[in-house]
Amino acid sequence: MSMTLSYDRLSEEEKHRRFLDRIEKGEKIEADDWMPDDYRQTLIKLISMHGISEIMGALPEKEWVPKAPSLRRKLGIMAKVQDEMGHGQLLLRVAEDLMKPYGKTREEIMQDLFRGDLKFHNVFHMPAPTWGDAGLIGWLVDGAAIITQTNMLKASYGPYARALKRICAEEVFHAQHGEAIILALAEGTDAQRAMIQDAIDRWWESLLMFFGPATSTTTGTSKQDITIKYKIRTKTNEQLRQDFLDKYIPRVLSLGLTIPDETLRYDKTEEKWVYKQPDWSEFKNIVRNNGPKSKDRLNLRINAYENNAWVREALSPDEAVV
Amino acid sequence: MKSPQEVNADPAYKQALTELLYQLADDDFVLAFRGSEWLGLAPHIEEDVAFSSINQDTMGHAAMYYQLLEDLGEGKADDLAHGRKAFERKNAILLEEVNGPGHYLKEPYYDWAFAVVRHYFYAQAKKVKIDSLKNSSYEPLAQAAVKINMELYYHLLHWKTWFTQLASAKGEAPERMKKAVVKVCQDFAGVLTLGPKADEIAGFHLIEDENQLKQRWVNEMEKVFSPSGLQLPEVEMVRGDGRNGIHTTDLDTALETLSEVYRQDPAASW
Numbered sequence: 001m002s003m004t005l006s007y008d009r010l011s012e013e014e015k016h017r018r019f020l021d022r023i024e025k026g027e028k029i030e031a032d033d034w035m036p037d038d039y040r041q042t043l044i045k046l047i048s049m050h051g052i053s054e055i056m057g058a059l060p061e062k063e064w065v066p067k068a069p070s071l072r073r074k075l076g077i078m079a080k081v082q083d084e085m086g087h088g089q090l091l092l093r094v095a096e097d098l099m100k101p102y103g104k105t106r107e108e109i110m111q112d113l114f115r116g117d118l119k120f121h122n123v124f125h126m127p128a129p130t131w132g133d134a135g136l137i138g139w140l141v142d143g144a145a146i147i148t149q150t151n152m153l154k155a156s157y158g159p160y161a162r163a164l165k166r167i168c169a170e171e172v173f174h175a176q177h178g179e180a181i182i183l184a185l186a187e188g189t190d191a192q193r194a195m196i197q198d199a200i201d202r203w204w205e206s207l208l209m210f211f212g213p214a215t216s217t218t219t220g221t222s223k224q225d226i227t228i229k230y231k232i233r234t235k236t237n238e239q240l241r242q243d244f245l246d247k248y249i250p251r252v253l254s255l256g257l258t259i260p261d262e263t264l265r266y267d268k269t270e271e272k273w274v275y276k277q278p279d280w281s282e283f284k285n286i287v288r289n290n291g292p293k294s295k296d297r298l299n300l301r302i303n304a305y306e307n308n309a310w311v312r313e314a315l316s317p318d319e320a321v322v
Numbered sequence: 323m324k325s326p327q328e329v330n331a332d333p334a335y336k337q338a339l340t341e342l343l344y345q346l347a348d349d350d351f352v353l354a355f356r357g358s359e360w361l362g363l364a365p366h367i368e369e370d371v372a373f374s375s376i377n378q379d380t381m382g383h384a385a386m387y388y389q390l391l392e393d394l395g396e397g398k399a400d401d402l403a404h405g406r407k408a409f410e411r412k413n414a415i416l417l418e419e420v421n422g423p424g425h426y427l428k429e430p431y432y433d434w435a436f437a438v439v440r441h442y443f444y445a446q447a448k449k450v451k452i453d454s455l456k457n458s459s460y461e462p463l464a465q466a467a468v469k470i471n472m473e474l475y476y477h478l479l480h481w482k483t484w485f486t487q488l489a490s491a492k493g494e495a496p497e498r499m500k501k502a503v504v505k506v507c508q509d510f511a512g513v514l515t516l517g518p519k520a521d522e523i524a525g526f527h528l529i530e531d532e533n534q535l536k537q538r539w540v541n542e543m544e545k546v547f548s549p550s551g552l553q554l555p556e557v558e559m560v561r562g563d564g565r566n567g568i569h570t571t572d573l574d575t576a577l578e579t580l581s582e583v584y585r586q587d588p589a590a591s592w
Contacts, residue, residue, distance in 0.1 A: 055362070055367060058361060058362050058370075059362055062361045062362050062426070062427070063427055064583075065358045065361055066355055066358045066359060066426070066579055066580050067579060067580060067582045067583050068583065069404070069583035069584040069586075069592035070400045070404070070584065070592050071381070071384070071385040071388065071399055071400055071403055072385075072400075073592060074358075074381055075378060075381055075382055075385065078358060078374060078377060078378040078381060079378055081361060081374060082371060082374035082375055082378060085362075085367060085370045085371045085374060086371045088367055089367045089368060089371055092367065131583045131592075181592075184591055184592055185592075187591070188590050188591060188592075189587060189590050191586070191587065192587070192590060192592075296427075296428070299429075300362065300363070300427070300428075300430070301362070303429060303430065303431075304362065304363040304364075304430070304432075307363075307430075307431055307432065308363075308364075308365040308366075308434055310493060310494050310495060310498065311365040311434050311488070311495070312365065312366075313492070313493040313494075313495070314487070314488055314491035314492065314493050314494075314495035315487070315491070
């Protein structure tokens with residue numbers, strides 16, 4: 001108690017200095033600790049976007065859950081999508097704790113999503129028209145997610161770092177689930193192989209966009225500088241994209257598949273992949289809910305929310321959950 | 323009977339056993355499918371997680387029954403699940419019914435009251451059957467029942483909680499629940515029946531007599547209905563007996579969706 005009181009008497013600058021010292025020493029910041037406003041706001045934005053992306057991310061796969069072609073695949077994709085929902089729930093709980101001082105709840109997160117103020121990941125605005133897409137999402141989208149999430153496992157904010165630890169462990173299973181679907185198709189008939197190539201061609205640009213622009217000059221905004229400054233993450237967007245290309249280009253090629261970028265090459269002197277830039281203006285457009293499936297998926301969520309209003313009413317207002 | 327080999331030596335026993343297994347498998351399979359259509363549409367995120375877990379368990383139970391059929395030489399489990407025509411299916415009509423108006427990807431106006439009542443009533447009926455199947459004369463089925471029972475305990479608890487909470491809640495919930503109860507009871511006898519071979523199924527001690535099972539189900543339901551002042555209507559089979567291969571167009575569209583990829587190449591490995 002006395003420590004809290006003395007901490008309260010410190011000036012804002014002193015609090016800020018001590019906060020940075022703690023981060024510098026690798027200490028974890030907890031939900032009830034003092035933190036600068038821009039740190040809190042960055043975390044709220046990052047974690048609620050992450051949480052909502054997990055939930056919206058269930059929707060492209062939703063189509064394929066009932067349609068999975070065997071009992072084993074049905075069970076696999078059901079388990080996978082259930083995990084994604086669970087991650088969403090876990091992350092929204094972390095975001096809710098951060099929002100408490102502002103008097104905000106999960107209701108506001110949902111309303112922000114419905115209004116278009118809270119964005120979700122670019123990949124989840126895209127169509128998934130075949131079973132090949134279901135496999136590719138598990139394999140490469142989850143593979144990309146593992147890379148970005150591993151980058152934040154040592155995040156200075158303790159509750160987020162701990163949630164990510166659990167999420168990453170499950171994502172590894174998802175990537176294996178996706179890879180198993182892809183391998184079965186790759187070893188299958190010509191039509192099955194064509195299905196994966198088609199999915200790669202469709203998803204390649206979105207996968208490059210997944211890591212975000214290299215600098216804020218590309219799209220006007222980027223959160224990477226502040227997240228690195230506060231030790232929420234360590235690597236830049238471009239470093240993460242290069243890690244992804246390092247890991248997956250050889251795997252894609254080893255299956256006899258091609259990457260839809262004739263300019264793609266590895267520069268040995270610079271030790272990096274040189275690739276055709278995706279259309280970053282299109283990226284901005286997509287995350288503003290103008291992607292091919294943005295409206296449909298948002299409408300599905302809004303529709304379910306309104307359709308179940310009577311259930312929320314039935315659960316007492318004190319216990320209301322959204 | 324301990325093994326498929328013993329069963330195959332007794333055609334009458336085998337006929338009764340496969341009949342029962344198809345009922346059990348098809349019931350779980352089609353209801354797990356309907357449940358999976360709810361993904362992302364449940365009243366809140368916590369429920370989405372819980373409901374998907376239940377659907378996954380239920381699909382797993384169907385897979386166990388189809389595997390028992392495969393072991394008896396009925397064909398591959400995946401083909402039994404995905405390849406059979408509607409008239410070959412033995413599931414109760416109530417379980418194939420759509421979740422509500424709309425499509426699972428477009429404007430689904432699904433009815434949560436119907437979901438709760440159908441799943442609660444079904445989980446209780448399944449519990450009664452599973453308890454009896456633990457003593458089935460076919461040992462592999464008795465063993466499967468022991469495994470299924472462990473997960474079923476949570477399903478029943480889950481749906482019973484939803485049911486009692488909504489039935490006594492404020493707002494329009496009790497009225498919606500009452501309507502759903504009436505709707506579900508009109509076809510629920512189709513879940514409780516053991517179909518045209520009911521006597522043989524009970525005669526070979528594969529499971530107890532259907533009247534005994536039904537009475538046990540009614541007794542369990544009364545424990546929840548009586549204190550709440552709700553009335554449990556008489557269960558009927560208004561649209562016919564699914565165990566006889568009688569089905570609605572809801573099953574046709576369900577099969578079309580759930581076997582869409584499988585049908586592209588049933589011989590391929592997916």
